[in-house]
Amino acid sequence: MPLFSQPLDHRPWFQSNNFIIYSSLAAATAALAYRTSQQSTSSTKTTAADLLNSTKRTLFKETEEETFKQHKPLFPVVDVVKKVGVNDEFFRQLKSIAKILFPNYYTKEVFLLILHSIFLILRTYLSVVVARIDGRIVRDLVSGRGKRFLTGLMYWFAIAIPATYTNSMIRYLQSKLAIGFRTRLTRYVHDLYLNDDKTFYKSINLDGRIQGADQFITTDIAKFCDTLSSLYSNLAKPMLDMLIFNYQLMKSIGMAGTIGLGLNYVVTAKLLRAVTPSFGKLAAIEAKLEGDFRAAHTRLITNAEEIAFYNGGELEHSILDKAYYGLVKHINSIYKIRINYNMFEDFLIKYAWSAFGLVLCAIPVFAPHMVGDIAGNITKETSEDAQVGSRTRGFITNKRLMMSLADAGGRMMYSYKELAELAGYTTRVYSLLSVLHSLHVNEFDGPKEAIPFALTNIQGKIKLGEDGIKFENVPIVTPAPGKDRQGELLVENLNVHIRSGEHMLVTGPNGVGKTAVARVIATLWPTFEGTLSRPEDRNIFYIPQRPYLSMGSLRDQVIYPHTHEDMKKAGRTDDELMKILEVVRLAYIPDREGGWETKKEWKDVFSGGEKQRIGMARLFYHHPKYAVLDECTSAVSTDVEGLMYAHAKDMGITLLTISHRPALFKYHQYLLRLTGDHGKWELEQIGTQQQQQSLDKEMQTLEDKLQTVEALKSRLGEIDGELSLKL
């Protein structure tokens, strides 16, 4: 007997098996929801910093290096843009990403997925029950059986409770799954992006394959996760629905009807596939344009003051407008493409399918010999009223099943569009992961042949742990990202040894490669040839040309990149910090700003000179063995600059200073002069005749300036005299 024509289970719903299933599911999901709410309430009581620390501990457990090694072969870099679409490459990429989303069977996401699937099955089952109750109610209404009609209504309301619970749980679990995926992916990407080998720097400066990593990490990953989890319910449920409803219908409309339905799906899928535009590629382009627009805004925020000084608002306005209109033009073209596609899709799924469905529903009525049981049921009824009632019930049940089927089929077909969009986001996420993986192991984009100074041909050696900085035949070369590019030689084979206590000054014209030397020491730029020996990271500290002020409190500015926690662990105190600020002549800052805990946008608070003094304060706080100071006191007055250099030397820090200021010569023993003449360089001991000449030259310049002051003073006196005469 077909399921939908069986008499209903007359036990109250709460005594049925459904109730037991529901109770356990409700308990499991309630536990899940309780845990989530507990987490969120406890977090509201803590401070943001506590939250940051606790998040680090719980959510952000670092990905093991071994995991990256295992995953590397899964993420070869491919020319993704050419291959966007629902194809083998898409499924391969999705499979690779799935290794990150589901690292093993015992994760929360697997549990969520199972729970989600159970609710999806339940919803399908409930739809069948609803179809049966609906059929019964209408039959009783048509036959005028009031008591049965009321009983039917009672069941209708009873089923509404689990049905609504199921629906809201499906939505809840779908969102939980999406955020779970996002957390896993974001954590993985952060671990790959911000690690000891500074992949974030490489991806921005040594590689051009990822443009605007921020957009990839903040938006594209989120869209990918949302689409993936919604696609699961949009595909899994209708597939299940179709299986169950087809089975139900087969019993009522017979084999011929079912074959007809099956053929209908195949034809529809083929037609839709043939007319579907490449939504994946369009979605990938849209994501890129969104990224460009966002990057233009970020640049404006970062450089607001400089732009305002230059009165550059108008130009920036046009740049932003251009980025926006580029995006909108693309989105509009997608909308236009969608008009025809949606018309075709709607015609096929809503109208053609409904007509076909009505024909199938008519089979048991007009051609009962083509179906088995249901026709038997109808003909066995004796009175005409009963026959009408039975037909009505059969029709309503079939129609509802057919409608659910059409809905399920429609959703599956609509999902194809979503699948195509998912292919676009998958491409973006995959390309981010594959490029980061390749940069993590220093595989750069570049020419295949072994061309000198190409990023694919790095031959130099780096020895860490030396007491000193030693260049042996190391050329300083600009990195040149790109398939057929090689770097430009700035400094020819450098042979220099800076021993502990032997301070060195690097000088030379603008753009000659002074900072480039610091970049090579810091391993930001590759050592293309020769050998570089240097201390471990913890023994060497860099202060760059542009001062960087981090997010956080005043204390965080001085101790960067330490956290307050690190500082306490190291047994350091605020009193010590105060003494450091006295050395750099910034002792007035904590009082003026309201204490160490004050949080501000510090880059807008400090003056240029103050920012640089904070940089020196960091050096004194960290007290490394070696320091590379890159024009980091250019905005500080010479007297305070001198004090800071003397203090650094007293602390036993060996200095490698990059500067144009002859006033700094006296704090160093060696002078490395980069001449800019085909990469030539000279090393000399400070105190030589040449250096003396350089100092004499500076003295001469100062004396010349002083003479101008005298002339200006006498002119001022003259003007004063003239003015007093007139008055």
Ligand SMILES: Nc1ncnc2c1ncn2[C@@H]1O[C@H](COP(=O)(O)OP(=O)(O)OP(=O)(O)O)[C@@H](O)[C@H]1O
């Ligand atoms: N990421 C990069 N990629 C390619 N070339 C670069 C990059 N960064 C800097 N350069 C180039 O390398 C050269 C050396 O730059 P560097 O910053 O070392 O100059 P510098 O000697 O410190 O100059 P200044 O005295 O003006 O600070 C310059 O011509 C610069 O344009």
